[in-house]
Amino acid sequence: MLSFTEENYLKALLHITIEVEHKNEAGTNELASYLGVKPATATDMLKKLKEKKLIVYEKYGKISLSGSGREKAVEILRKHRLWETFLHEKLDFSWDEVHEVAEQLEHIQSQKLVDKLDKFLGFPEYDPHGDAIPNAKGELKPSFRKTLSEVKEGTTCRMVAVKDNTVAFLKYVSQLELGINTHIKVIGRQPYDGSMEIVINSNTIVVSQKFADNILII
Amino acid sequence: MLSFTEENYLKALLHITIEVEHKNEAGTNELASYLGVKPATATDMLKKLKEKKLIVYEKYGKISLSGSGREKAVEILRKHRLWETFLHEKLDFSWDEVHEVAEQLEHIQSQKLVDKLDKFLGFPEYDPHGDAIPNAKGELKPSFRKTLSEVKEGTTCRMVAVKDNTVAFLKYVSQLELGINTHIKVIGRQPYDGSMEIVINSNTIVVSQKFADNILII
DNA sequence: ATAAAAAGTTAGGTATATCTAACTTGTAAA
DNA sequence: TTTACAAGTTAGATATACCTAACTTTTTAT
Numbered sequence: 001m002l003s004f005t006e007e008n009y010l011k012a013l014l015h016i017t018i019e020v021e022h023k024n025e026a027g028t029n030e031l032a033s034y035l036g037v038k039p040a041t042a043t044d045m046l047k048k049l050k051e052k053k054l055i056v057y058e059k060y061g062k063i064s065l066s067g068s069g070r071e072k073a074v075e076i077l078r079k080h081r082l083w084e085t086f087l088h089e090k091l092d093f094s095w096d097e098v099h100e101v102a103e104q105l106e107h108i109q110s111q112k113l114v115d116k117l118d119k120f121l122g123f124p125e126y127d128p129h130g131d132a133i134p135n136a137k138g139e140l141k142p143s144f145r146k147t148l149s150e151v152k153e154g155t156t157c158r159m160v161a162v163k164d165n166t167v168a169f170l171k172y173v174s175q176l177e178l179g180i181n182t183h184i185k186v187i188g189r190q191p192y193d194g195s196m197e198i199v200i201n202s203n204t205i206v207v208s209q210k211f212a213d214n215i216l217i218i
Numbered sequence: 219m220l221s222f223t224e225e226n227y228l229k230a231l232l233h234i235t236i237e238v239e240h241k242n243e244a245g246t247n248e249l250a251s252y253l254g255v256k257p258a259t260a261t262d263m264l265k266k267l268k269e270k271k272l273i274v275y276e277k278y279g280k281i282s283l284s285g286s287g288r289e290k291a292v293e294i295l296r297k298h299r300l301w302e303t304f305l306h307e308k309l310d311f312s313w314d315e316v317h318e319v320a321e322q323l324e325h326i327q328s329q330k331l332v333d334k335l336d337k338f339l340g341f342p343e344y345d346p347h348g349d350a351i352p353n354a355k356g357e358l359k360p361s362f363r364k365t366l367s368e369v370k371e372g373t374t375c376r377m378v379a380v381k382d383n384t385v386a387f388l389k390y391v392s393q394l395e396l397g398i399n400t401h402i403k404v405i406g407r408q409p410y411d412g413s414m415e416i417v418i419n420s421n422t423i424v425v426s427q428k429f430a431d432n433i434l435i436i
Numbered sequence: 437a438t439a440a441a442a443a444g445t446t447a448g449g450t451a452t453a454t455c456t457a458a459c460t461t462g463t464a465a466a
Numbered sequence: 467t468t469t470a471c472a473a474g475t476t477a478g479a480t481a482t483a484c485c486t487a488a489c490t491t492t493t494t495a496t
Contacts, residue, residue, distance in 0.1 A: 003452075003453090005452080005453065005454095027473070027474085028473070028475085029472085029473060029474075037453090037454070037455090038455065038456080039473075039475085040454090040455075040456080040457095040475070040476080040477095041453070041454055042474095043476085044452095044453075044454085044475095045453080048452095059461090059475075060460085060461055060462070060473080060474060060475080061474095087331075090338060091331070091334040091338055093330070093334065097330070101326070101328045101330075101331055104326045104327065104328070105323075105326060108319070108323060109322065110318075110319045110322070112311070113305075113309070113319055116309040116310060116311065117309065120308060120309055221482075221483090223482080223483065223484095245444085246443070246444055246445085247442085247443060247444075255483085255484070255485090256484080256485065256486080257443075257445085258444085258445070258446080258447095258484090258486080258487095259483070259484055259485070260444095261444065261445055261446085262482095262483075262484085263483080266482095277444085277445075277491090278443080278490085278491055278492070279444095
């Protein structure tokens with residue numbers, strides 16, 4: 001049985017090594033800063049996770065998840081996304097509120113609970129952020145997605161997910177009345193800083209490149 | 219913010235001092251044995267809870283909840299019973315399975331979650347064990363209930379709750395196909411050991427006094 | 437009334453997860 | 467290619483929650 005904290009380290013490693021970029025390895029400082037702890041703290045935990053064969057790691061080297069470590073991490077991701085779906089669809093939580101509660105719920109230990117929750121929700125494939133939910137076998141649909149930044153001028157696309165889960169970002173998105181399946185038309189792009197003029201719900205607005213980088217579309 | 223463990227101590231105190239018997243105080247050994255820890259461990263925690271003004275307690279004396287301690291404990295009890303109701307009614311958990319998962323879920327910190335869950339369940343007044351659920355104001359319906367042991371011979375009553383939440387007891391209850399609202403007719407009582415002959419679903423069976431003491435009826 | 441038993445506390449130790457400060461290793465730039 | 471900085475580790479400390487063993491206080495029974 002993994003502790004709450006061990007689970008968070010595995011989830012962070014999955015996020016850094018696979019979700020963010022497909023580089024498949026992470027550094028100690030990078031991991032520590034992602035989790036909001038000091039590098040010394042992360043080093044201690046890395047020794048423990050290596051001992052339990054959940055990660056592949058040598059002193060002063062890069063970190064990657066082992067087979068079993070990845071399995072555990074995917075299971076936690078599955079629980080996180082199922083709970084987010086529950087909170088949004090059944091309890092009417094808004095899009096930007098689900099994340100922090102799901103951070104707690106994902107650590108509840110009960111295989112039966114996960115399976116029954118999945119069934120109750122109708123075996124959803126995507127969570128309220130549009131991210132794929134790993135199925136009971138731990139299979140995670142690779143989502144070959146483009147960001148809003150990559151869309152050609154004059155084209156209309158449809159938002160399917162966000163890459164950033166910070167409260168600040170999600171609030172901004174809500175404020176713009178932007179949600180899953182919202183249609184976005186790209187009017188123009190400023191070559192100087194990559195900012196974009198777009199149309200959402202008949203309103204023309206300008207967003208920064210940083211913002212557009214975090215909106216996933218189809 | 220209270221820790222997981224502090225919450226469990228408060229909940230245990232509420233259970234011992236109010237739920238089990240209305241004696242309103244508990245001893246260190248009694249509390250420790252209820253929680254499955256050593257008395258020395260309980261003493262440490264009692265000092266901490268006293269420091270936080272959650273309990274009324276003097277060295278070598280009896281323990282009781284303070285006003286704010288009781289409030290916190292009732293809030294945890296409310297969460298526990300709402301989650302049990304959710305697990306039983308929405309996820310089809312059987313009666314004897316809900317308790318241990320609810321033990322984990324009751325510690326999730328989110329006022330919004332509790333309120334929305336309550337609403338989603340239709341503001342239930344009783345949990346799957348028939349125990350009253352405290353409302354949002356922390357009001358707990360006093361349930362003036364009798365146990366099966368107190369029922370006169372020849373009388374038919376209706377089961378509304380159980381007093382014992384152990385897995386062994388709940389499994390036995392399930393096995394007998396006894397549930398909330400099951401009608402029970404008392405045929406006879408053995409003066410020697412208090413064992414009772416009863417009729418459930420047209421089957422005549424004999425149960426011990428210990429068993430009958432833990433079946434609450436109306 | 438006192439001695440034995442029960443109840444409760446203290447002291448000192450362990451494991452987890454965190455920190456700071458000092459040290460070591462790796463890498464990139466002059 | 468050497469040196470300086472970034473990255474990473476170690477050592478020692480703290481807080482929580484638990485333990486055992488020894489001690490103290492309270493209660494009970496003779």
